[in-house]
Amino acid sequence: MSGSAAEFYVGDIPGGDEPPPDFTVATDAEIRAGLASWTSEFRVVHASFV
Incomplete structure (x- = not known):
């Protein structure tokens, strides 16, 4: 596996x-x-980008 x-x-x-x-x-x-699902509300508290 590889990616950019x-x-x-x-x-x-x-x-x-x-x-x-x-x-x-x-x-x-x-x-x-x-349980959580794809349609659950989600609040981002941290993000990393490479």
Whole structure:
């Protein structure tokens, strides 16, 4: 693998500090609702560019 540039972002997802759903008893819908996804709000707190 090679490249000429890279970007790395660190961020905060509101509600992301809450514990994840209990995968042993939660329904699929409850699990999806309790985890971050591509459509989750994301606040960049640090970025690196190479």
